[in-house]
Amino acid sequence: MEQKNNALLIYTLLYFAFLYVPVLFLPLFSFNDGNYMSFPLTGFTTEHYEEMWSKSNLHNALWASIKVGVVASIVSTTIALFAAKAFARYKFRGQNISYGAIMMPFLIPEIILAVSLLIIWLALGFKLGLVPVTLGHILFCTPFAMLILIARIEGFDFSLEEASRDLGENAWGTFFRVSLPLYLPGIIASLLLSFIISFDEFVLAFFLTGSDATLPMYMWAQMRFVQKLPHVLALGAVIIVFTTLIVLLAFWLRNLGQGKKKAEFGINIHE
Amino acid sequence: MNNSFIQIHEISKHFGSVRAVDNVSFQIHEGEFFSLLGPSGCGKTTLLRLLAGFEFPTNGKLLLDGIDITSLPPDKRPTNMVFQNYAIFPHINVEKNIQFGLRKLGLSKEEIEKRVKDVLSLVKLEGYEERFSSQLSGGQRQRVALARALVRQPKVLLLDEPLGALDKKLRDEMQLELRSLQKEIGITFVFVTHDQQEAISMSDRVAVMSEGKIQQLSAPNELYKNPQNIFVSDFIGETNFLKASTKAQDGEHINVSIENLGEFKIKNNLNISENSFDVVCSIRPEAMKIDTVKSDWDICLEGKIRQTSYLGEMTKFYVETKELEKIITVSSQHFDNQSFKNNDCFISISLEDISLLNKK
Numbered sequence: 001m002e003q004k005n006n007a008l009l010i011y012t013l014l015y016f017a018f019l020y021v022p023v024l025f026l027p028l029f030s031f032n033d034g035n036y037m038s039f040p041l042t043g044f045t046t047e048h049y050e051e052m053w054s055k056s057n058l059h060n061a062l063w064a065s066i067k068v069g070v071v072a073s074i075v076s077t078t079i080a081l082f083a084a085k086a087f088a089r090y091k092f093r094g095q096n097i098s099y100g101a102i103m104m105p106f107l108i109p110e111i112i113l114a115v116s117l118l119i120i121w122l123a124l125g126f127k128l129g130l131v132p133v134t135l136g137h138i139l140f141c142t143p144f145a146m147l148i149l150i151a152r153i154e155g156f157d158f159s160l161e162e163a164s165r166d167l168g169e170n171a172w173g174t175f176f177r178v179s180l181p182l183y184l185p186g187i188i189a190s191l192l193l194s195f196i197i198s199f200d201e202f203v204l205a206f207f208l209t210g211s212d213a214t215l216p217m218y219m220w221a222q223m224r225f226v227q228k229l230p231h232v233l234a235l236g237a238v239i240i241v242f243t244t245l246i247v248l249l250a251f252w253l254r255n256l257g258q259g260k261k262k263a264e265f266g267i268n269i270h271e
Numbered sequence: 272m273n274n275s276f277i278q279i280h281e282i283s284k285h286f287g288s289v290r291a292v293d294n295v296s297f298q299i300h301e302g303e304f305f306s307l308l309g310p311s312g313c314g315k316t317t318l319l320r321l322l323a324g325f326e327f328p329t330n331g332k333l334l335l336d337g338i339d340i341t342s343l344p345p346d347k348r349p350t351n352m353v354f355q356n357y358a359i360f361p362h363i364n365v366e367k368n369i370q371f372g373l374r375k376l377g378l379s380k381e382e383i384e385k386r387v388k389d390v391l392s393l394v395k396l397e398g399y400e401e402r403f404s405s406q407l408s409g410g411q412r413q414r415v416a417l418a419r420a421l422v423r424q425p426k427v428l429l430l431d432e433p434l435g436a437l438d439k440k441l442r443d444e445m446q447l448e449l450r451s452l453q454k455e456i457g458i459t460f461v462f463v464t465h466d467q468q469e470a471i472s473m474s475d476r477v478a479v480m481s482e483g484k485i486q487q488l489s490a491p492n493e494l495y496k497n498p499q500n501i502f503v504s505d506f507i508g509e510t511n512f513l514k515a516s517t518k519a520q521d522g523e524h525i526n527v528s529i530e531n532l533g534e535f536k537i538k539n540n541l542n543i544s545e546n547s548f549d550v551v552c553s554i555r556p557e558a559m560k561i562d563t564v565k566s567d568w569d570i571c572l573e574g575k576i577r578q579t580s581y582l583g584e585m586t587k588f589y590v591e592t593k594e595l596e597k598i599i600t601v602s603s604q605h606f607d608n609q610s611f612k613n614n615d616c617f618i619s620i621s622l623e624d625i626s627l628l629n630k631k
Contacts, residue, residue: 162325163358165345167372167423177371181362 080145128210152186
């Protein structure tokens with residue numbers, strides 16, 4: 001019994017090491033005062049971080065990524081909210097097929113999605129730039145947002161909405177006074193995760209940005225020059241920290257009140 | 272009082288091919304405690320939801336106090352509902368829950384405060400204003416749901432099995448309390464339940480439903496004493512059914528042949544046709560007498576007790592007889608399972624206690 005537990009522990013540790021050790025090299029080398037990512041470390045410095053702050057191209061790319069991420073997360077969460085509500089609340093014909101259709105971008109290889117969008121966008125005679133990137137990201141983020149919101153809305157006691165109607169509120173009043181506050185943790189979680197997905201996304205951006213680089217594009221461009229590598233490492237370390245915090249926040253929000261909810265909301269059966 | 276306060280006129284509600292409510296017409300009086308009673312799936316909840324405006328009828332018309340409400344949405348109807356699971360808003364406290372429905376009524380701040388205070392005292396929840404749903408017991412949630420509906424002073428209060436989730440002791444208490452509350456405020460209550468004891472003990476009138484239709488609508492004692500058909504007789508209380516067939520009508524009575532017992536003259540209250548095999552006789556367990564000795568009643572049968580169940584205030588006996596095909600149930604407050612030697616007994620029946628019913 002003891003033996004078995006040890007084996008399991010070692011396996012678990014190896015698994016986590018495999019997941020996180022490579023990622024941890026980034027922050028490690030970002031404080032090293034050499035230009036190469038190799039051991040032994042030569043000395044501690046924060047100059048890569050200072051350098052990072054002085055690059056105006058980087059600022060432009062960061063700003064582009066934030067703009068795309070904010071718009072993509074808001075639009076995809078809104079679309080996903082309506083769809084998730086319909087899936088959770090009603091039974092309708094073609095439910096499974098439309099669910100599958102919405103989840104499809106999940107499964108289509110991203111590069112195929114990117115190439116098709118590029119072809120269509122150019123065929124329509126539009127210019128490449130942040131607009132098609134944003135549209136691509138909306139498409140790509142919506143399934144993630146759906147998964148999060150369906151998890152939140154499923155098991156939601158819809159008699160609460162009926163109670164609100166019964167107490168004199170119209171459909172809009174009910175949405176803002178009852179549904180929205182109760183869905184809110186799920187909505188925020190969806191916004192945060194969609195933002196992160198968009199913020200990290202490379203393939204769609206690579207095909208569709210044209211000259212306005214997003215942050216992953218900028219990083220990729222910098223990688224070609226050895227002397228520019230260290231400040232990309234610094235940037236990468238900062239992004240890892242922020243992404244981790246946001247993902248943790250999103251998961252915490254998604255689960256907020258979920259345990260309490262199960263005990264509290266009864267099952268509602270209509271004849 | 273207005274006897275056609277709520278008019279349900281040829282109402283049908285179909286879900287696909289299912290006729291949840293099937294061409295139902297009746298009226299509910301102003302200020303009465305009215306119950307819709309039936310097994311699950313009988314259409315009672317659908318009917319209540321039609322009254323609330325959560326469903327709209329496939330056919331028919333609904334009038335409330337003379338006004339056609341058939342196609343009004345729930346927020347435009349002068350009705351309020353107490354939900355089966357109470358549906359207390361979990362993100363706001365008790366006070367805000369109760370105030371929820373007052374916003375659109377255009378009341379002054381003082382009036383709102385007064386109404387909330389009054390209704391909290393009516394349901395005995397003073398001091399619970401700041402609590403959240405998760406901090407309340409089942410009984411307290413139910414009171415919040417009641418208060419939240421009553422504070423709007425609806426013309427009709429709709430209750431969807433509100434006592435179903437409570438334990439028995441609390442349920443009995445709430446039955447009495449709901450009843451006296453209804454008397455006190457005088458609002459029309461429409462109460463949905465599958466529990467016949469609940470419906471009978473609380474209501475002025477009860478509509479027994481099955482398969483989307485009203486089987487019988489009458490006062491509780493009428494339901495019990497004069498069931499109109501076999502469904503009502505079986506659903507309300509407990510009864511024994513005896514095989515029977517009718518012969519010739521004789522004044523108010525009709526000649527009935529009952530299993531192997533012979534031919535008897537039984538009152539024909541339901542105008543059942545002559546020479547019919549589609550009839551049964553029903554007799555309540557407490558209407559029969561069980562004894563250790565023979566009696567001179569209209570029918571007296573010798574029997575063997577196969578099983579007994581002691582219920583405290585009475586004992587139920589399950590008795591086998593030579594004449595009757597099925598084991599019959601008899602209850603007695605006088606005897607218990609110690610009273611009979613070798614389980615031998617005599618069962619006596621008076622013809623007045625036999626009711627004749629159509630099978631369909």
